[in-house]
Amino acid sequence: MIAAHYPALQIVVPLIAAPLCVLLRRGMLAWLITVAVSWLAFFIAIQLLQQVMASGPISYELGGWAAPWGIEYRIDSVNAFVLLIVTGISAVVAPYARATVDQEIPEERHYLFYSAYLLCLTGLLGIVITGDAFNVFVFLEISSLSSYVLISLGKDRKALTAAYQYLVMGTIGATFFLIGVGLVYAMTGTLNMADIAARLDAVENTRTVLAAFAFITVGLGLKLALFPLHLWLPNAYAYAPSAVTVFLAATATKVAIYTMLRFVFTLFGADFALDVTLLAEFLMALAIVGVFAASITAIFQNNIKRMLAYSSVAQVGYMVLGVSFFSVTGLTGGIVHLFNHAMMKGALFMALGAVFYRLGTVHLDRMRGLGRQMPLTMFAFVIGGFSLIGLPLTVGFISKWYLILAALERGWWPIAALVLLSSLLAVAYVWRVIEVAYFRDPPANHPKVTEAPLSLLVPMWVLVLANIYFGVDTSLTIGVAESAAKSLLGMGG
Amino acid sequence: MTGELAIIAAILVPLIGAFLIAASHRHPNQREAATLVTATALFILVLSLLSPVLAGERPEMTLWEIIPGISIALQAEPLGMVFALIASFLWIVTSVYSIGYMRGHHEKNQTRFYVCFAIALSSAIGVAFAGNMLTLFIFYEVLTLSTYPLVTHHGTDEARRGGRTYLGLLLFTSIAFQLLAMVWTWSVAGTLDFTPGGILEGKASGGVIAVLLALYIFGIGKAALMPFHRWLPAAMVAPTPVSALLHAVAVVKAGVFTVLKVTVYIFGIDVLADLGSSRWLMYVAAATILFASLIAIRQDNLKRRLAYSTISQLSYIVLGAMLVNPLGIIGGGMHIAMHAFGKITLFFCAGAILVAAHKTEISQMKGIGRAMPFTMTAFLIGSLSIIGVPPMGGMWGKWYLALGALEADHIVLLIVLMLSSLLSIGYLMPVVIQAFFRSGDQPSGNPGIHEAPLPCLIAQSVSAMGCIALFIYPDPLFRLMSMVVSP
Numbered sequence: 013m014i015a016a017h018y019p020a021l022q023i024v025v026p027l028i029a030a031p032l033c034v035l036l037r038r039g040m041l042a043w044l045i046t047v048a049v050s051w052l053a054f055f056i057a058i059q060l061l062q063q064v065m066a067s068g069p070i071s072y073e074l075g076g077w078a079a080p081w082g083i084e085y086r087i088d089s090v091n092a093f094v095l096l097i098v099t100g101i102s103a104v105v106a107p108y109a110r111a112t113v114d115q116e117i118p119e120e121r122h123y124l125f126y127s128a129y130l131l132c133l134t135g136l137l138g139i140v141i142t143g144d145a146f147n148v149f150v151f152l153e154i155s156s157l158s159s160y161v162l163i164s165l166g167k168d169r170k171a172l173t174a175a176y177q178y179l180v181m182g183t184i185g186a187t188f189f190l191i192g193v194g195l196v197y198a199m200t201g202t203l204n205m206a207d208i209a210a211r212l213d214a215v216e217n218t219r220t221v222l223a224a225f226a227f228i229t230v231g232l233g234l235k236l237a238l239f240p241l242h243l244w245l246p247n248a249y250a251y252a253p254s255a256v257t258v259f260l261a262a263t264a265t266k267v268a269i270y271t272m273l274r275f276v277f278t279l280f281g282a283d284f285a286l287d288v289t290l291l292a293e294f295l296m297a298l299a300i301v302g303v304f305a306a307s308i309t310a311i312f313q314n315n316i317k318r319m320l321a322y323s324s325v326a327q328v329g330y331m332v333l334g335v336s337f338f339s340v341t342g343l344t345g346g347i348v349h350l351f352n353h354a355m356m357k358g359a360l361f362m363a364l365g366a367v368f369y370r371l372g373t374v375h376l377d378r379m380r381g382l383g384r385q386m387p388l389t390m391f392a393f394v395i396g397g398f399s400l401i402g403l404p405l406t407v408g409f410i411s412k413w414y415l416i417l418a419a420l421e422r423g424w425w426p427i428a429a430l431v432l433l434s435s436l437l438a439v440a441y442v443w444r445v446i447e448v449a450y451f452r453d454p455p456a457n458h459p460k461v462t463e464a465p466l467s468l469l470v471p472m473w474v475l476v477l478a479n480i481y482f483g484v485d486t487s488l489t490i491g492v493a494e495s496a497a498k499s500l501l502g503m504g505g
Numbered sequence: 506m507t508g509e510l511a512i513i514a515a516i517l518v519p520l521i522g523a524f525l526i527a528a529s530h531r532h533p534n535q536r537e538a539a540t541l542v543t544a545t546a547l548f549i550l551v552l553s554l555l556s557p558v559l560a561g562e563r564p565e566m567t568l569w570e571i572i573p574g575i576s577i578a579l580q581a582e583p584l585g586m587v588f589a590l591i592a593s594f595l596w597i598v599t600s601v602y603s604i605g606y607m608r609g610h611h612e613k614n615q616t617r618f619y620v621c622f623a624i625a626l627s628s629a630i631g632v633a634f635a636g637n638m639l640t641l642f643i644f645y646e647v648l649t650l651s652t653y654p655l656v657t658h659h660g661t662d663e664a665r666r667g668g669r670t671y672l673g674l675l676l677f678t679s680i681a682f683q684l685l686a687m688v689w690t691w692s693v694a695g696t697l698d699f700t701p702g703g704i705l706e707g708k709a710s711g712g713v714i715a716v717l718l719a720l721y722i723f724g725i726g727k728a729a730l731m732p733f734h735r736w737l738p739a740a741m742v743a744p745t746p747v748s749a750l751l752h753a754v755a756v757v758k759a760g761v762f763t764v765l766k767v768t769v770y771i772f773g774i775d776v777l778a779d780l781g782s783s784r785w786l787m788y789v790a791a792a793t794i795l796f797a798s799l800i801a802i803r804q805d806n807l808k809r810r811l812a813y814s815t816i817s818q819l820s821y822i823v824l825g826a827m828l829v830n831p832l833g834i835i836g837g838g839m840h841i842a843m844h845a846f847g848k849i850t851l852f853f854c855a856g857a858i859l860v861a862a863h864k865t866e867i868s869q870m871k872g873i874g875r876a877m878p879f880t881m882t883a884f885l886i887g888s889l890s891i892i893g894v895p896p897m898g899g900m901w902g903k904w905y906l907a908l909g910a911l912e913a914d915h916i917v918l919l920i921v922l923m924l925s926s927l928l929s930i931g932y933l934m935p936v937v938i939q940a941f942f943r944s945g946d947q948p949s950g951n952p953g954i955h956e957a958p959l960p961c962l963i964a965q966s967v968s969a970m971g972c973i974a975l976f977i978y979p980d981p982l983f984r985l986m987s988m989v990v991s992p
Contacts, residue, residue: 401680402680403646417691484571494573
C-alpha cells in the first residue's frame with residue numbers, strides 16, 4: 013500500500029526532514045537524519061524506476077486532486093532515471109559530508125547546513141518528479157535558494173561573491189523560465205504538462221508560443237550552465253564547501269538538462285523544435301564551442317576545483333550535443349551522460365574534497381608529491397580522470413561511443429572528429445594533475461600529509477567503482493537511457 | 506583444459522600474478538619467483554592452445570555485452586597465436602633478464618615495475634585473443650596505460666617528458682583515429698567481429714573504405730608508422746627490460762599485429778586488393794622503412810639507434826599487410842616473430858653493457874667486446890638476424906615479404922627491402938666492429954672479462970639461440986600464417 017505513495021514520499025520525506033533539522037539544532041543529529049533520508053530517498057527512487065520499467069509511466073495525484081486542477085506527479089523512464097541519479101549521489105554524498113563539514117563550517121551552523129542540503133535535495137527531486145509546469149518553477153526556486161545558502165557557507169570569503177553571482181544569474185534564469193511558463197499558460201489555460209502538450213499543437217504557430225519557447229530555453233540554459241551562460245558556475249563550484257561541490261556538480265546541471273528535455277520534447281514536441289525553431293542548430297553550435305572553450309580554459313587553471321568546474325561546463329556541452337541530434341542514439345548518449353558524468357565528477361570532486369581536507373587548498377602547486385602521500389585518493393582521481401577522458405572500461409567511454417555514433421549516423425563525421433579531439437583536451441588537463449602528483453617531490457616547507465580518513469575514502473571509492481562497473485556493464489544505464497530517449501521522441505518505451 | 510578456459514586463464518593468470526607480486530613486495534626473491542612462475546604458466550597455457558588451433562579449431566567465447574550488440578569476445582586464431590606465443594615465451598626470458606638487470610642496476614620501485622609488467626602482458630595477450638575490434642581496442646588502451654608507469658619509471662624530468670610524448674601520441678592516435686574508425690565501422694557494418702574475408706564488403710563504398718583504412722593504419726599508433734613514430738624513441742627512457750620486451754615485442758608487436766588483424770579480418774585482403782585503397786599506405790610504410798634506417802645510422806645512443814631500427818622494421822610488417830596478398834601477410838606475420846627475437850637480443854645486450862660497463866653511447870664502446878665477449882657475440886647474432894642473413898630467422902620474414910612484393914609487381918618495394926637491409930648493416934655492424942676491432946680508451950692492456958650478471962647472460966643467449974632456431978625450424982610459424990590467409 014505504501015508503495016502506491018512512493019511518488020509523494022520521494023518529496024515529502026526530505027521536505028519534512030529539513031525543518032526537523034532546524035528544530036533539533038544538533039549538527040550530529042541533523043547529519044544522521046540527512047544520511048537516513050538520503051538512503052530512504054535512494055531506495056524509493058530504485059522502487060520507482062523498477063515500477064516504471066516494469067509497467068509504464070506512473071501518474072500520482074497529489075492530495076487526491078484530479079490532474080488538470082490538482083498537481084500531478086508523473087514519472088516515466090526519463091525522470092525515474094534522473095531521480096535515481098540525484099538520490100544515488102545524495103546517498104554517497106551524505107555520509108561523505110560529515111568530515112568535510114566538520115572542518116569547513118563552524119559547528120553552530122552545522123544543522124543549518126544539513127537543513128539547506130535537504131531542502132536543496134527536495135527542490136531537485138521536485139523539479140524532476142512533478143508533472144506541473146508551475147510546480148517546476150516552485151521547486152526550482154527551492155533548490156536554487158538553498159544552493160545559494162550552501163555555496164555561501166564555503167570557507168573562503170570569495171564564496172560570498174560566488175553565491176551572489178549565482179543568485180543574480182540564477183534569478184534571471186528562473187524569471188525567464190517563469191515568463192515562459194506564464195506565456196504558455198496564457199495560450200493554453202493549463203499548467204499540467206500533459207494538458208499543455210495536448211493543447212499547444214493548435215496554437216504552436218503563434219508568436220506568443222515562440223516567445224515562451226525562447227524564454228524557457230534561455231532560462232534553462234542559464235541554469236544548466238550552457239556556454240556562454242555558464243559564467244556563474246566555475247566560481248560557485250570552486251568556493252562552495254567540498255560536499256556541496258560534489259552534490260551540485262553531480263546533480264544540479266543534470267536536473268536543469270532534464271527540465272529542458274521535458275519542456276522541449278514533451279511539451280513543445282520535437283517536431284515543433286525542429287520545424288519551427290532553430291534549436292537543434294543553436295544547441296549543437298553552442299555545445300561544440302562550449303566544449304572546446306571550457307576545456308581549453310580548464311587547461312590553464314591552477315585551482316583544481318576550478319579546473320574541474322570548467323570541465324563540467326565542457327561536459328554539459330556533451331550532454332547538450334547529444335540532445336541536439338534529436339535522434340534516439342543522440343538522446344541516449346546525452347541522457348546516459350547525465351548519469352555517467354554524475355559518476356565521474358562525483359568521484360573527482362570527492363577526491364579533491366579529500367585533498368582539501370588534508371591540505372586546506374586544492375592549488376596545483378601544493379599537490380606536488382600527493383601521489384605518494386595520499387595514494388588512494390590520488391588513484392581515485394586518476395581513474396576519475398580516465399573516465400573524464402573517456403578511456404575504455406570507464407563510463408566516459410560509453411557516453412563518447414554514443415555521441416560519436418549519433419554523429420556518424422547523421423553522416424556528420426566532422427562532429428564526431430570534434431568530439432574525439434575535445435576528449436584529448438581532457439587528457440591535457442587531467443595529466444597536468446597526474447604529473448604534479450606523481451613526478452614532483454612534496455613541498456619541503458610543509459608538514460607531511462597523510463591519507464584521507466575512511467569516511468571520505470569509502471564514498472569516493474564507491475563512485476570510482478561505479479565508474480568502472482557502469483563502464484563495463486551498461487545494461488542498466490543504456491537500457492533505461494534508450495527507453496527514455498524513445499519515449500521523449502514519442503516512439504513508445 | 507578446454508580451449509575456452511585456456512584463453513580466459515591466459516588473460517587472468519598475469520593479473521593474478523600481478524597481485525602475488527604486489528603481495529610479496531617485502532620479499533624480493535619471492536616476488537621474482539612469482540613473476541617467473543606466472544610467466545611460465547602463461548606460456549604453457551598459450552602453448553596448450555597451439556595444437557587445437559593448428560588442427561583447425563577456433564576456441565572462442567563471448568563474455569558479456571558491453572554496449573548493446575557488442576560483446577567482450579575472445580577467440581584463439583592463428584595470427585593471434587603467433588603473437589601470443591612470442592609475447593608469452595619472451596616474457597619468461599625477459600623476467601630472467603630483469604632479475605639480473607634490476608638488481609645489478611639498483612633500480613627503485615621494483616615491485617611497481619613487476620606489477621605493471623604483468624598487467625601489460627595480460628593486456629598484450631588480450632589483444633592477441635580479442636574476438637572483435639572493441640575487445641581489442643580495450644586491451645590496446647590498457648596496454649598503453651599500464652606501460653606508462655614503466656616508461657616513466659625513473660621519475661626524472663626526462664622520464665616525465667618521455668612519458669608525455671609516449672602517452673600523448675599513443676592516446677592521440679588511438680582516440681582521434683582508431684576509435685573513430687571503429688565506431689564508423691560499427692555504424693556501417695553493424696558488427697565488429699573479426700571475420701575471415703572482412704566485414705565491410707558491400708557495406709561501404711570504396712571511398713569510405715579508403716578513409717577507414719587510413720584511420721585504422723595511422724590510428725594504430727603502436728605500429729609507429731611515420732609521422733606518428735616519435736613515441737618509440739621517447740619510450741627509451743625506460744629501464745632496459747621494458748625497452749626489450751615492451752618496446753621491441755609486446756607493445757609494438759601489438760600494433761603491427763592489429764594492423765594485420767584489421768587488414769585480414771575487418772577489411773579482407775581481396776576487398777582491399779580490388780579497391781587498391783592500400784597502395785599509398787604501402788609507400789608510406791616503405792618511406793618509413795628508409796627514413797627510420799637513415800635516422801638510426803646517425804644515433805650515437807645505442808638504445809635510440811635500436812628504437813629507430815625498430816620503427817623501420819615495424820614498417821616491414823605494415824608493408825606486408827598493405828601488399829594485401831597472401832605472401833605479404835605471411836611475411837608480415839613471420840617478421841613479427843623474427844624481429845622479436847632479434848631485437849630483444851639487441852636490447853638485452855644494450856642493457857647488459859649499461860649494467861656491466863655503465864655505457865650508453867656507441868662511441869664509448871670501443872673494445873668492449875674484449876670485456877664482454879658473450880654479450881657482444883649475442884649482439885652479433887641479433888644483428889645478423891635483423892639484417893636478415895642466414896642462418897638467422899630474420900631471413901624468412903624478408904624472404905616472404907620480398908616474394909609478396911614480387912607477386913604484387915612492385916619492383917620498387919623490392920629495391921626498398923634490399924636498400925633497407927644494407928642500411929641495417931650500416932647501423933648495426935659498426936657497433937660490433939667498434940666492440941671487437943677497436944682498442945679501448947684505456948691503454949692499460951687487457952682489462953679482463955667483466956660481464957653482465959648471470960641472469961642477463963642466460964636471457965640473451967636464449968634469445969640469440971632463438972634467432973638461429975627460427976631459421977632452422979620456421980615451420981609452425983609458416984603453418985599458422987598460411988592458415989590466416991587460406992582458412
